[in-house]
Amino acid sequence: xxxxxxxxxxxxxxxxxxxxxxxxxxxxxxxxxxxxxxxxxxxxxxxxxxxxxxxxxxxxxxxxxxxxxxxxxxxxxxxxxxxxxxxxxxxxxxxxxxxxxxxxxxxxxxxxxxxxxxxxxxxxxxxxxxxxx
Numbered sequence: 001x002x003x004x005x006x007x008x009x010x011x012x013x014x015x016x017x018x019x020x021x022x023x024x025x026x027x028x029x030x031x032x033x034x035x036x037x038x039x040x041x042x043x044x045x046x047x048x049x050x051x052x053x054x055x056x057x058x059x060x061x062x063x064x065x066x067x068x069x070x071x072x073x074x075x076x077x078x079x080x081x082x083x084x085x086x087x088x089x090x091x092x093x094x095x096x097x098x099x100x101x102x103x104x105x106x107x108x109x110x111x112x113x114x115x116x117x118x119x120x121x122x123x124x125x126x127x128x129x130x131x132x133x
Contacts, residue, residue, distance in 0.1 A: 001049060001051075001080065001083060002049070002050040003047050003048065003050065003056065003057070003080075003083075003085060004048050004049075004050050005045060005046070005047050005088055005089070006046050007044075007092060007095075007096050008044060009044070009045065009046030010046075011034055011037075011044075011046060012034065013031050013032065015055045016033050016034065016055070016058065017031065019056075019058055019077060020033075020075060022077055022078060023075035023076060023078065024075060037060060041061060041062055041063075042061045042062065042063040042069055042097065042100055042102075043093070043100075044059060044060045044061060044093075045059050045092040045096070047076070047080075047085050047089055049080075055077075056076060056077045056079075056085065057076040057086065057089050058073065058074075058089070059071055059072070059074040059086075059089040059092075061093045061097060063100070063102060066102075068102060068103075068106060069097035069102040069104065069105050069106070070105075070106045070107070071105065071106070074086055074089060074090065074107075084120075086120075087116065087120045090107075090116075090117070090121045091121070093105075105123070107123060108128065108130070
């Protein structure tokens, strides 16, 4: 499968909602996602199948307006996993953060994603805190 990656690639709410539902097993706040991205994100990266432009991957890059960028909602459609798409999404997001002058890229992840983020993407483990609100 050939994939095209795009920084701030065009999106629609329905396709992003569908990818989130498929990739995460549920729809999270359907609708309005694109407006939130445009208002609050440094950028995002899309991964689309070249043959039919279907959205198969996505990552959001939030930031603090300065040195820190944050990976959010990295998702690849189940049928497209294990092909390096998530790794490339993270690399493209890191390039976007670097180009914006960020010096740190953060990500929180569940234990089963440790190999992706630490081994494949080269992030380093750190201690962090979390408060469920």
